[in-house]
Amino acid sequence: MPASATKPLRVAVLADSDTRWKWGALTANRVAPSEPGEPGAAAGRAVRLDGYLLRGRATPTARQLGEVGVRADSLREVTAVEFLRAVREEPYDLLVLSLVGGGVQAMLHGLKRVWEDRPQRPVVVTGYVGVVYEKLADGLLLRHGADLVLANSRQDADRFRAVYEGVGADASSVTEVALPFLGGAAYQGEHDPYTVVFAAQPSVPESRRDRTYLLDRLVQHARRHPEREVLLKLRSKPGEHTTHIEELPYQKLVQRLDPPANFRLVYGNMGEVLDRTDLLVTVSSTAALESLHRRIPTVILTDLGIRESLGNHHFVGSGCLASWDQLDEGHRPVPDAEWVSRQGVAAEGGAYDTAFDTARERIAKLLGRPGGLPPLTPYYTPVTAPGYLPGILARHHLGPDGTPLPGAPAADREPGPVRQIVRRAARGAYRHGVQRVAPVIRRMGEL
Structure with a gap:
């Protein structure tokens, strides 16, 4: 049958931040098979992508969504219960x-409940946005139960399987892929002017x-090298949130300095x-992997130590560690x-182009x-984690069996204009509290 006559593959992505929307949408397009039951590339079949943004503190703004640059056939903001409906x-x-x-664990239990009387259900896929350097066991077990748990590298795939097998959980869902947003032209040599970029993290x-300290050193570098362009690459503007809360935006800190003209x-x-x-x-930052993939000179800073809390311990052995x-x-x-x-980057011989083949084939066979x-069979159940799971589900207005709790947000209609205004105001107040009030209270507590 010609590709034009093939029924489009219906795909839904649920994300809770701008970076996770980017990962989820790009991953969906990478792993979508050409035809149910037949392995192959997604190019032979159209994909209809519906995006759902989980309502919360990090729900992306229109500006953030535009910056990500990933398009969907439909996109709307929902609660967990609305998504399940x-x-x-x-x-x-x-x-x-x-x-x-x-969030993944709550959705797995909610989906198991809403599909319990259905003979057919979608294939469920999950994974990580980038470098996994903390809460490895916790995060993995919360994702267990999806049909595919994607690992962005060979190293991650080995670690993921070891965790699942170590607790007696089925590890067959672990599937090695790569970060879906790698690409771009390989580095060809110095630009004019020579450009140094510091990739900030929230x-x-x-x-x-x-x-x-980091900001001071970046500004000092710009002063020492006036012939260079020194850029501070920021993820979000004040008042916006991304995957992590940013209490002290660099935009505020830089206001106290007098950076040179070659700093932006x-x-x-x-x-x-x-x-x-x-x-x-x-x-x-995961930006380091994007940079390494393109063979751009890349540095992981050691100025603040090599520590698990910073995540730079992940790069031990990379050869990229250095100080200002x-x-x-x-x-x-x-x-x-x-x-x-x-790490699944800078793959030779076009290996990156085939990095998603296994996932596509597995999804095609499942379909x-x-x-x-x-x-769906998550590792955590009311039997295996009776003191942990109910709280996770309750945060998304779900009971221990995945059923919506009484009083959960209605899912049968879109909120009216007044309710939308109240939501935006509440979210703005929360962000103001995180970025302005909380730091003041913390400093007062240290007096």
Whole structure:
């Protein structure tokens, strides 16, 4: 049958932040098979992508969604209960849960409940947005129960399977892929002017002292090298939230400094910024993997130590660790080829282009399974985690069996204009409290 006559694959993505929307939507397009029951690339079949944004503190703004640059056929904001109602009524083939671990676990139980009387259900996929450097066991067990748990590298796939097998859980869902947003032209040499980019992170480091230190060193580097362009790449504007809460935005901290003319703050798509980057510097941002994939000189800072709380311990063995003192003197780390390969980046021989083939084939086989798919079976149940699971479900207005609790937000109609205004005001008040009130209270407590 010609591709034009093939029924579009119906795909839904549920995300709770701008970065997770980007990962989820791009992943959905990467892993969508050409035809149910037949392995193959997604190019031969149209995909209808419906996006759902989980309402919460990090729900992306219109500006953030525009910056991500990923398009959907439909996109709307929902509560967990509204989402469960929607996927019960819509005949989706594939569902991507791009959420924090607790959100994934709640949806797995809610979906199991709403599909319990259905002979057919979608394939459910989940995973991680980037580097997994904390809460490995906790996050993985909260994601257990999805048909596919995607690992962004060979190293992650090995670690994921070890955790599941270590607790006696089925590890067959672990599927090695790669980060879906890698790409762009390989680095060809220095630009004019030579451009240094510091990729900031919302919550790493957390303290004012550490963030001020990094900002001071970046500004000092700009002063030492007036012939260079020095850019501070920011993820969000004040008042916006991304995957993590940012209590001390660099935009506020830089107001107390007098940076030179060759220092600038920049926003926008990371790939477009990397197009003009000669040196990418960060503490532990996933942007480092994007940079390494394009063979751009990349540095993981050691100034604040190599610590699990910073996430830069993930890059031990990468060959990219260095301090600002070393960079000021012209040092350029050389990445370790084996380490880079295990991270699923800078793959030789076009291996990145085939990184999603296994996932596509597995999804195609699941879609073509005679009699449909079995019920979802998360590792956590009221029997295995009676003191943990109910609280996770309750945060999303679900009972211990995945049923919506009494008083859960109605799912049969869109909120009116007054309710929408109240929601926006409440979200703005929350963000104001996080970024302005909370730091003041914390400083007062230290007096």
